[in-house]
Each structure stands twice: as C-alpha cells, then as structure tokens.
Amino acid sequence: MTVVTAQSRAQLATTISLCFLVALMEGLDLQAAGIAAQGMAAAFNLDKLHMGWVFSAGILGLLPGAFVGGWVADRIGRKRVLMGSVALFGLFSLATALAWDFNSLIVARCLTGVGLGAALPNLIALTSEAAGPRLRGTAVSMMYCGVPLGAALAAVIGIAGFSGGWQVVFYVGGVVPLLIVPLLGRYLPESAAFRHGQQSTENGTGLWHGLFRNGAGSSTLLLWLSYFFTLMVVYILINWLPSLLVGQGFTGVQASWVMLALQLGAAVGTLLLGALMDRLPAWAIASLIYLGILGSLTALGLASAFEHMLVAGFVAGLFATGGQGVLYALAPLFYPTHMRATGVGTAVAVGRLGAMSGPLVAGQMLALGTGTAGVMLASAPGIVLAAGAMFCLSLRRNKLAPE
Template identity: 30%
Template sequence: MPSAYLRRTGAGGHILHQNGDVSTAPTTPRTRSERLDALPFTKAHGRLLVGSGVGWALDAMDVGLVSFVLAQLAVQWQLGNTELSWIASAGFLGMAIGATLGGLLADRVGRRHVFAITLLVFGIATGASALAWGLGVLIVLRFVVGLGLGAELPVASTLMSEFAPPRIRGRIIVFLEAFWAIGWIAAALIGYLVVPTSDDGWRWALAIGALPAVYAAIVRTRLPESVRFLESRGRHREAETVVREFEASAGVAHPEPAGDTTTDTPVSAGLSAGERLRGLWVPTHRRDTGSLWIVWFCVNFSYYGAFIWIPTILVASGFSLVRSFGFTLIITLAQIPGYAVSAWLIEAWGRKQTLATFLAGSAVSAVLFGTATTEPTIIVFGMCLSFCNLGAWGALYATTPELYPTALRATGAGWAAGIGRIASIIAPLSVPVLLLAGQALLFSVFAAFFVVAAVAALFLSDMRGRSLD
C-alpha cells in the first residue's frame, strides 16, 4: 500500500484516502479458528461438553471404585497394605503409559478416535476385572484399565479446549473436569450401597464400571473432530463442515465464504513422535513444560496418595466399612463447590493464581486432616481437602492444553499427565511405609508436595482470554 493511503482495519474493509473519500476493498476472510473463537457458547458446545464430560465421569467412577474395592479386598482376600498398593499402582502404571501414548496418537490420528478407543479399552477391562479370581489377574487387568483411562483424560480436555470460546475457555474446561466429581460421587454411592452388601459386592461394583464400553460407540459417531487438527492434516472440507455446524448452532445464517480453502490439501502426518517430544523443550516451551511436569507430579502424588487410601485408613482407624464409606461420600460431595469456585476464579483472576491458591489451600487442609481424630474434624477437614484439591485439578486441566500449539497440544497434555501418573504409582506404595510413622506425618508429606506444586504453578504462562494459536 503506497504511503498516500491509510488503511482502516475495521470489519467493513474500508480504505480512507487523504482527500477524505472512502472506497471499499474486500476484507481478508477470517480463519476457521477465528470464526470459532468469535462464537458464543452454543448448543453445539454444550453437546461436546456433555459428551466429553460423561466419559470423564465414567473414568472417575472407575478410579473411585478402586478405593472401595481395596477396603473390601483387604478383609475378604486377607490382603496386606503392600498387596493392596500393588493393585492401585498397577492401574496408575497403565495410566502413565496410556497418557503419554494417547497424547502422541491424538496429535497424529485425531482427538475423537483416540477418545473413543480409550473408553472402549478401559470399559472392557473394568468389566473383566469383576471376574478376577486372584491377586495377580486383578493387577494385570487394572494395568489394562489404566492404559485406557490415562489416555482419555488429556485427550478429552485437549478436544474441548480447541472448541471453547477463548473468553470462557478456562471456565469450560473446569466444568469438564467437574464431571470428575459426578463420577467420584457415583463411585462413592456404589461403594456405600453395593460393595458392603455381599462378599461379591466389589465384583458388582466393577461390573457397573464397564458402562464406558457401551458409551464408546456413541462417542465415536457423535463428537466432532477438532477443527485445528483437521486443518493441520489438510482436511479442509471436514473442518469447514464442523465450523458451519457450530455457526448454525449460534444462529449465524450466512457463514463467511471459505473460498478455495474448502479444497482438501492432504499433508503428511506431520512431526514424528521424537520431534514432538523435543518440541516440548524448545526455548519457547521449556519453562512451561518443566513447571507443568512438577505441578502434575506433586498433585498426583498427594491426591492419589490421600484419596485412594482414605476409606482403608478410616477402617484401620476403627470405623466400620459402611461408616467409613459414608464419611468418604460426604467428603467427596465437597468437590462440586470446589469446581464451581475454580471455574469462576480462573476467568476472573487468572490461571496460575487460581491454581496456586487452591494448591496452597490443599496443603493446609492436608495438615489439618492428618491431625483430625474426631468424627466432626475428619469430615470437615476432609471436605476442605476435597474442595481445595479438586478446585486445583480443575485449574490444572484448564491450563495444560493452552500452553502448546496444535501440533504439540495433545502430546504436551499427555506427557504432563504421564509424568504425573508416575507419582500416582509411587504414592500408593509409599503410604504403607509412611503410615508406620503415623497419619499426621503421612498427610504432612502430602502437604509438602502441594506446596512445591503451588510454587511451580506461579511460573506457568497465563493464556486467559487468548486464542490457542
């Protein structure tokens, strides 16, 4: 453009000449990502949120059921704490491998397909676990369950983050994570109502956990693929179809013409797995990746170390199986307001501030719960721990996929989750050893991990209100 002209960059595409005359020039069409980002939250977004969220809730139900199953198996199979730890840790080992592989696959073959496959894997394996006749078989099946479960969570949050409007993206991901509370409450209800009814109560509980296998068939056909992923693979017609569906849901009668961008231009599978992993550590992402891995590791250690063992610890403290399950159910209910507060703060205050605050609250609550000896204090401080810890989880899942570009997003989220699962393997194995020194020391260790996570969270980038790319 010659210097005699000054371009006005408004939506009308006007050019203002020095003599005051105005002419019209065609504007550059917005990209599909920009068109998606400009939409309000629509029914299409709602269907995607619920579709992903139900899968998330079923995951949580499976993980939560383990804590109740362990409590009964300790009595029925006469298992010691070390053997019980291996049952829990086998699942988390599978989750660590599943998260890392699932993220890599999602960046290569697509988010939706990996999401559906993982639901199918852990749903079938959970149902098979109900038929386990011995400790060794149960450990193997829990490992397979973990493979599916570990891959699903980061993929679901990545898919949802790539559709959510930027101004409320963090809040939407916290709402997605809030489905975890629904699943955990369902697990607590099953644990309270089903597990104690008979010696085979734990088998019936795991059989109910096989529901994801049915749900997987629905997910595969109804959830859209990520527009950003489709474009990265040159599948422009599919991407345009998805964008127009969301625009129609928002009442946009005449979407902007896509021009020749609707023509498919197939590209290769993109970066190799090794290149994606190295991409997480280039200077642009190095600080975020390092800080993120620390947060994920520490939060997983404290969360799974505490919540998987709470029912068993309460039984060992002298409470009956039914009573300890009832306490756990009440404590679990506090997760819902924790998510609600996190969802509000993450947009009003920011990502890392919200995450660090909830982690600090988790540290204080862990110390208080570790010293609780009466029923009221156990319930109150347990609810505080549940409130703060799950609020932190919501903020963490909202923050994680935002830190990477499309080509690395699922890989980055998957590997952060995978590193975290290493801690979830170590934590259940550490609990029996730490318990020898007393419950207060055990939860003080959990508190220390929360503090480290809170500090690391302050070094993360904050993408509040910004486009993913």
C-alpha cells in the same frame, strides 16, 4: 454469522456433555479400587503392601496411556482415540470384577489404567479446542467435574453396602462406558483443528523438540513438577483415605461418607476454581489452591470426630482435586494446536508418576507405623514445590497462550 455461532455453541454443549459422561466413568473407576479395597483385600488375602501395588498398578497403566493417547490423537484424531480408550477401560473394569487371583487383578487394573490414561488428554483437548481461549478454563472445568462426581457415585455404591459384593462398582464402571462408546461415535464432533488439517506429522525426536523449543521448555518442566506433586497427594487421598479412616476406628460406611464429602467438594472446587481462573489473576488462584491443600491435609491428619472429618474431607476435595482441574485447564494454554494433545498427554503422564508413587509411599509409611497424620504431613513438602511451580506458570500464562 449467527448461524455459525449457534452451531458452535451447540457443538460446544455436545462436546462438554459427552466428555463429561466419559469423565464421570473415569472418576468412578479411579475411586473404585479405594472403595472396594476392604472387600478386595479380604477376597484375595492381601495385606497393605499388596494393596499398595493394586492401587499403583492402575496408575502405572495411566502413564503409557496418557503419553501414547495424546501422541496418537495428534495424528489420527482425538475422537477415534477417545472411543478406543473408553472401550478399553470399560472392558478391563469388567475384567477386574472377574479376576481370580492377585496377578490377574494386577493385570486387569494396569490395562484399565491404560484406557483411562489415554482418555484424559483427549477429553481435555477436545473440550479446550471446542471452547476457544476465552471460555477454556470454564469449559474444561465443567467437563472435568465429571471425575469427582463419578468418584462420588462410587462412594454412594460403597455407602449402599455392596449387596452384590466388592465387584459391583467394577461392573458399573465396565458396562456404562461400553454403552457410551456408540454415543461418542454418533454425536461427538471431531476437533475442528484436526478436521482443518492441523494434525501433527512430527516423529519422536520432533516431539521432544516441540515440547522444549521456542521458550516452551521451562513451561513444560514447571507443568510436570506441578502435575507430579499435586497428583501424588490426590491419589493418596483417593486410594488410601478409606483404609486410613477404618484404621482410625471409623466404620466402612463412615469412611464412604467422608469419601463422598471429598468428591462433592472436588466437584464444587473444580467448577468454582475453573470459573475463577477465567476471572482472577492466576497467581491468586495458585496461592488459594495450595494453601487450601496444606490446611486440609493437616485437618485430615489431626481430626478425630466424624463431623470434623467430613468437613476436612470436603475441603480437601475442593482444593486438591479442584486444583488438579485448574492444572488440566492451564496446560493447553502452553502448546500450539498440532502439539496440544501431546503436550497435555506428557504432562498427565508425568503426573501419573506422582500418582503411582503416592500410594506406594503411603503404603510403606503405614507399614512402618507412621499412621494417618504421618502420611498427610509428609505430603506437605511436595505441595510446597507444586505451589511454587504453579505460581511461576501463572506468571507466564499470558505470554505463551496459543490460539
């Protein structure tokens, strides 16, 4: 028994470590467009509305990637799909750096998003299944903190001054994932559930039935609502905050420092809230997260001094991205093993709709002259809805947690 336990712990550590590396690169690429926005806009002569489409193109690709990636993984294995998705977003991150006009930029960002979207539900499923129910929240949070740390790495590249041009961040985001793929093939364990023959054989009709049968329908809809509005706010911050800060009179380097503070706060929040999820009542975590988001959005909209903006950015990252990490740890609890990647993938896909609409809405509002405060405060109603949905989910958590 001791040998088995040691092997299980070693497999869990290996799974978390390798999935963390992928999450690190995912976070870097998700932040890359926001960090490179000023140089990208100048290179292709793009206005704010066009930049909104550049941001949203990457998120648009996340939508089919998350849905199809989860569905296919429940049939052929998490590991295979993860390797393919990492290779895909690595290649098209390089293609982003080599884009020659607005249209090629849009296509490259969209296909990068497909790879990123397919990776995330498999990162969550692999980590969740390796950890088991008792450590699921902590393990998923440890893996997912790679996303904000990767975004922080992108901010560091921005602070360094882009000596090689705006393309540097995309070169890093392309080459490193391609180097990770062989490591996944050699060392990443496949999900034990898949190895033991629990893969799904349901068709498309059975898929939708599986998401809504046996009392799972309300949980599915509540997950979708929480994911939609939480990711809407997270992606407004990721994509537009650097440009908003520059528009307020801050320098590009100061904006990158605020983004670094936001992503460091996100890493701390992901780990802290994930650990608290395994120890405190879920309703308390939900209340803490969304009250923190509302407070930090207000501070970002009203702060004027650079020091105050740094603190507001850190707190926004702690609660907004940290809360997103809690949602990712929560979703696997509501689906059985043979539907887990599909269930998580559909929730992530719906969240990507919110993520895609956020930058577009913010771009339209800025074009109308609402300013930073208007963008931040307009996000509040959606956060209230997400808070209500997550609170209801927290009440159902213990009743519907599968093995």
